[in-house]
Amino acid sequence: MSKPRVYLAGPDLFFEDREERYARLRAACAQAGLDAVAPIDGLELHTEGPLPAAEQIYQHNLRLLRICDAVLVNLSPFRGSEPDSGSVFEAAFAYAIGKPVAGWIGDYWHTAERSAMLRKVWHDCDGRARDKLDGGLVEDFGLPANLMLACSFPIMPTAGEAVERLVDAVQPCVGM
Structure with missing residues (x-):
């Protein structure tokens, strides 16, 4: 029986310490019985062919979102007072296709x-x-975030608390 897969949405991939950030998130998910999938997992950009790099990344991330069971999204302010727009898109896309989503905001004002x-x-x-x-x-x-996000899925103060919410949401998937 495989663990439920959780897509890690958020601006974490833009930071130099992305490997450490993903390691912490993967560990929190693993401890909760979840398998974390980062947007960069399995990404291979091809310079030949009709699709530019941005389109390849977009298609790759949509594929991961579709095959994962849930989404854990970092909604902490990024380059201003709002969350990363790509992360918001990924959370909204997952929500629209019926995937459980939970987020966190590091500064929970x-x-x-x-x-x-x-x-x-x-x-x-x-x-x-x-x-x-x-x-x-x-x-x-x-x-803690725009009402369209905050009324759609739980937004917690920490990633760990968001992981706990996802465990509850994907529990029916365990054992199937």
Whole structure:
């Protein structure tokens, strides 16, 4: 019987310490009885052929998302106050095709707090938080991420807690 496979979505692959990051996530998953799959696993880019590198990576990651049983997504702020857009796409894609998803945000402030910490907000005469750059409203529902993410799947303060949520979600897969 094979362990449920969990796709590791997140910006971790962009960092120099990506191997250590993936090792920690793989260990947490293994301890919980899950097999972690990173987006770079099995990726072989071909310079010959019709598909440019970006398209090859995209197709590879979609294939991994389809064959995995669940997704663990790092939604920590990346290059600003929001999560990595590719990671959000992967989580949303998995959710749309019926895969369990759980995420974590390393700094578990809600979105308005995060924006305020980065000094990117001001308050209008009605007390609503607005973005300093464009004047748009800053979502303030007290959620750790945009409501479309936070209302779709659990978002925890740590990767370990997110792994625990995935174990519960994929439990019916174990023993089949």
